[in-house]
Amino acid sequence: xxxxxxxxxxxxxxxxxxxxxxxxxxxxxxxxxxxxxxxxxxxxxxxxxxxxxxxxxxxxxxxxxxxxxxxxxxxxxxxxxxxxxxxxxxxxxxxxxxxxxxxxxxxxxxxxxxxxxxxxxxxxxxxxxxxxxxxxxxxxxxxxxxxxxxxxxxxxxxxxxxxxxxxxxxxxxxxxxxxxxxxxxxxxxxxxxxxxxxxxxxxxxxxxxxxxxxxxxxxxxxxxxxxxxxxxxxxxxxxxxxxxxxxxxxxxxxxxxxxxxxxxxxxxxxxxxxxxxxxxxxxxxxxxxxxxxxxxxxxxxxxxxxxxxxxxxxxxxxxxxxxxxxxxxxxxxxxxxxxxxxxxxxxxxxxxxxxxxxxxxxxxxxxxxxxxxxxxxxxxxxxxxxxxxxxxxxxxxxxxxxxxxxxxxxxxxxxxxxxxxxxxxxxxxxxxxxxxxx
Amino acid sequence: xxxxxxxxxxxxxxxxxxxxxxxxxxxxxxxxxxxxxxxxxxxxxxxxxxxxxxxxxxxxxxxxxxxxxxxxxxxxxxxxxxxxxxxxxxxxxxxxxxxxxxxxxxxxxxxxxxxxxxxxxxxxxxxxxxxxxxxxxxxxxxxxxxxxxxxxxxxxxxxxxxxxxxxx
Numbered sequence: 001x002x003x004x005x006x007x008x009x010x011x012x013x014x015x016x017x018x019x020x021x022x023x024x025x026x027x028x029x030x031x032x033x034x035x036x037x038x039x040x041x042x043x044x045x046x047x048x049x050x051x052x053x054x055x056x057x058x059x060x061x062x063x064x065x066x067x068x069x070x071x072x073x074x075x076x077x078x079x080x081x082x083x084x085x086x087x088x089x090x091x092x093x094x095x096x097x098x099x100x101x102x103x104x105x106x107x108x109x110x111x112x113x114x115x116x117x118x119x120x121x122x123x124x125x126x127x128x129x130x131x132x133x134x135x136x137x138x139x140x141x142x143x144x145x146x147x148x149x150x151x152x153x154x155x156x157x158x159x160x161x162x163x164x165x166x167x168x169x170x171x172x173x174x175x176x177x178x179x180x181x182x183x184x185x186x187x188x189x190x191x192x193x194x195x196x197x198x199x200x201x202x203x204x205x206x207x208x209x210x211x212x213x214x215x216x217x218x219x220x221x222x223x224x225x226x227x228x229x230x231x232x233x234x235x236x237x238x239x240x241x242x243x244x245x246x247x248x249x250x251x252x253x254x255x256x257x258x259x260x261x262x263x264x265x266x267x268x269x270x271x272x273x274x275x276x277x278x279x280x281x282x283x284x285x286x287x288x289x290x291x292x293x294x295x296x297x298x299x300x301x302x303x304x305x306x307x308x309x310x311x312x313x314x315x316x317x318x319x320x321x322x323x324x325x326x327x328x329x330x331x332x333x334x335x336x337x338x339x340x341x342x343x344x345x346x347x348x349x350x351x352x353x354x355x356x357x358x359x360x361x362x363x364x365x366x367x368x369x370x371x372x373x374x375x376x377x378x379x380x381x382x383x384x385x386x387x388x389x390x391x392x393x394x395x396x397x398x399x400x401x402x403x404x405x406x407x408x409x410x411x412x413x414x415x416x417x418x419x420x421x422x423x424x425x426x427x428x429x430x431x432x433x434x435x436x437x438x
Numbered sequence: 439x440x441x442x443x444x445x446x447x448x449x450x451x452x453x454x455x456x457x458x459x460x461x462x463x464x465x466x467x468x469x470x471x472x473x474x475x476x477x478x479x480x481x482x483x484x485x486x487x488x489x490x491x492x493x494x495x496x497x498x499x500x501x502x503x504x505x506x507x508x509x510x511x512x513x514x515x516x517x518x519x520x521x522x523x524x525x526x527x528x529x530x531x532x533x534x535x536x537x538x539x540x541x542x543x544x545x546x547x548x549x550x551x552x553x554x555x556x557x558x559x560x561x562x563x564x565x566x567x568x569x570x571x572x573x574x575x576x577x578x579x580x581x582x583x584x585x586x587x588x589x590x591x592x593x594x595x596x597x598x599x600x601x602x603x604x605x606x
Binding site for chain 2: 187
């Protein structure tokens, strides 16, 4: 493996914190406009009521819940890359770990907004918190919705602390090369980190425990999200398959989003030296694995419906593939489990345009997977007189646009204000003169 | 050593810094501390093989979290003894999920608390004697000596491969 001087690693990352170009501000402005559209849409819904969205009986769970599951899913690969691959000592994850962790933090924040949006009367949200009301009645801790509040809140706190702790040495590096107000800000942020051996000793231990705790957490969070559905006796939802199916799907979509973010990032900030094609290829190989698991889950769902001899379950799955949402079903199957198979071809998984294009298609496919599962479940339940269709309203589309804009808006702010690659981890893996570091 | 002075030798290479640390052990100038831009196992072992106690905080947090999660779920469920969804009032399997999430949350909070206490952070005041090169590309080895011996220590560290030595 080629080695680089520590100074070059620092310069490459610190150069990204220089004054931004006009194009940056233009993109920030456009994304800010998208955020405003989303905020205005939500404000309108608060003013006129939840009926401004297209959700109605029987489809009471529409794009708000689809977006919630989608963003929680996106958040998962950040922890896969930063925690699970750290435990496996996969050195290739070092250049992308920071950006992936950041993606996790922002994606969980955005996911966390959607239950509030879906609630309609958002000012009543305190009812979900564990405190007694005036009749000393508490939230029901047997409900998967309460599991979800606990799991997603825990995930947000843990991923934010993991992200911040991992960044401490880099914040100190920026502090020691900054002047003026930036130096003061980074002095506070870096908590007085000096790189003293005692600090490293406790840091290394603490970081290892962080990774060890984040690993089961990440698996539990999307399992809990899947139980929001699987614990309901709705045809197409009530399956023990859901937890592993959702976890694999979450990592699949998250890895695709990592590619979508990393490919422009490495080009704009000249990170090609560190985020090279081998790194991108390794992500693509992992996507093959998760794509195969997701494809297997799609097949097993049909097998279970057939094997169960349950007419309602069989009808739900027949309708899913041949009913009014067959196009969405087709997008799901093709984008998530067939197109990723192209990564078996080495030139494809080493071609940046192919990687970028396929990552976008997987993102689209995974959003539609949640559409097919969530809407498809409640639209075609047990009773034919309760069947119905759903289409998102303009308000929902505005909020959808707002959520994507907010995600990219926050990510762009991050890459210009904080080190977007971990200098410390890069020095450990590809630095010259490291000796016995690790 | 009432009139003690500190001299820091800056090395571009972790292994050279490690050699200097080992060589210092044979002198009358004790090692005060080592600063590095990355964690270096060799240096940490040479400086002192004692283990970090962060794990005890993590464990304590985890145990407290598990008990808190289960305790909260059982306590709230038994306020009215309402049977919901045909499950027992104290339903162990759902409550284990609550216990699990609280375990992770409190273990992580214990972990970060343990790290901050053990590493003595925040410590903005400690930056007064900090060498900025040590968060970039240099390994700093700090030796303690009596007043008047600084020059000898500087020469010694340079002999060990230090690129520069400074009085701290």
